[in-house]
Amino acid sequence: MNDDARTNIGTPAPTPAGPGSAELREQVERTRDELGQTVEALAAKADVKxxxxxxxxAVKDQAAEKAALVSEQIRETAGHAVQLVKAKTPDPLLEKADQAVTAARANRTPLLVAGAVVVVFLLIRRGRGGRR
Structure with a gap:
């Protein structure tokens, strides 16, 4: 090897100035672009994280969509059930139930106290019944 060969290692070869050189450069550029796209695609496939x-x-989005769908179905079914119960229940009974609900809302504290007294009474009675 002579000194010229050693100094030219790694340097690009001179490009021909002929009529086919522009075509050759375009082909090289296309090949570089395709190679770059291929490398990017391979890198994306290798990125497991x-x-x-x-x-x-994607799974989270699917779960959210499914939950929204199920929730809507439950609301619809509950609405149909309420309508069915109202349709099948006689009007006087509905009126009495509405009155009871209104009275219970107006007198929450006494009802809660009465319920607590009943629970305590039942617990004491149950405890004494086991000792006899």
Missing amino acids: AQAKEKAA
Whole structure:
């Protein structure tokens, strides 16, 4: 090897100035672009962490959609059940139930105290019954 060969290692070869040189440069550029896209695609496939995040996000979105759908179905079913119960229940009974609800809301504290007294009474009675 002579000194010229050693100094030219790694340097690009001179480009021909002929009519086919522009075509050759375009082909080289296309090949570089395709190679760059291929490398990017391979890098994306090799990025397991990013793939896992994308999959988790997709599953999360699916779960949210499914939950919203099920929630809507439950609301509709509950609404139909309420309508069915109202349709089948006689009007006088509905009026009495409405009055009872109104009275219970107006007198919450006494009702809670009465309920607590009943629970305590039952617990004491149950405790004494086991000793006899």
